């Protein structure tokens with residue numbers, strides 16, 4: 226394997242383990258994190274180096290990867306005065322793993338292209354466990370030649386990496402992923418609540434129907450904890466609202482109707498208002514358990 230000079234920007238729940246896989250694979254990794262203590266912890270654990278800004282981290286890298294929060298964070302970390310592109314040389318590649326809008330992906334792609342830098346929007350699915358186990362699904366948008374040069378690095382933390390089309394296509398594919406999950410988690414909540422009210426043994430119900438047509442990742446991985454009212458882990462309601470907001474804005478622009486997605490987004494707004502923004506998205510079932 227070719228050893229590369231790599232930079233990773235944003236060592237959150239996802240970025241920290243993703244950067245770790247690159248170091249374990251033998252690449253020279255320089256990390257940047259806004260809160261410097263996390264970068265120091267990462268270097269103590271994995272070696273490599275840390276830098277005090279995205280541009281400084283990116284300066285010597287031929288491949289720069291980032292995973293931050295939302296559109297504004299992507300703009301700041303990629304395009305800001307001290308942002309990654311300010312430090313990158315022509316011929317290098319920037320990959321963004323943040324779940325963001327297709328519009329910001331096209332903006333950063335255009336700014337990168339003007340500097341001779343390749344850009345891929347590459348949001349991920351698989352959650353914290355997928356990042357830690359190196360089994361993420363990565364949906365990529367960008368140019369085929371740029372993708373061909375980055376793919377082997379992304380494979381260090383992926384089960385599947387797929388180029389979906391031009392700039393923004395990775396983000397659009399991630400939107401489809403979130404649209405498919407939103408209605409499903411509400412249906413699963415209603416099913417579990419119904420089973421409970423009907424006096425059935427809910428865990429036996431889940432066990433049997435998960436072997437039939439109702440089976441889903443959410444049922445297998447969240448069914449028991451939903452019934453047990455456990456939500457202190459996983460993918461936060463706050464992040465899901467950010468993602469559904471992106472989906473709804475895109476649907477408004479492209480004419481796709483998203484009636485159930487919009488409704489579930491409102492249910493999540495209610496959970497946020499109750500102080501549940503950091504709980505897992507499967508906490509939707511809590512609204513059905515509210516007393517009148």
Ligand SMILES: NC(=O)c1ccc[n+]([C@@H]2O[C@H](COP(=O)([O-])OP(=O)(O)OC[C@H]3O[C@@H](n4cnc5c(N)ncnc54)[C@H](OP(=O)(O)O)[C@@H]3O)[C@@H](O)[C@H]2O)c1
Nearest residue numbers: 235236237238239259260293294298323324352353460464
């Ligand atoms: N968690 C999941 O299960 C999951 C699954 C799939 C996709 N995603 C997506 O992946 C992205 C990251 O998620 P996460 O769970 O890793 O989030 P997180 O734990 O909150 O980490 C966010 C990271 O971005 C950094 N950051 C945020 N805004 C910044 C800014 N303006 N400038 C510099 N650094 C900034 C944070 O730095 P600090 O340490 O200083 O705060 C932190 O390192 C999000 O877009 C999320 O929707 C998450």
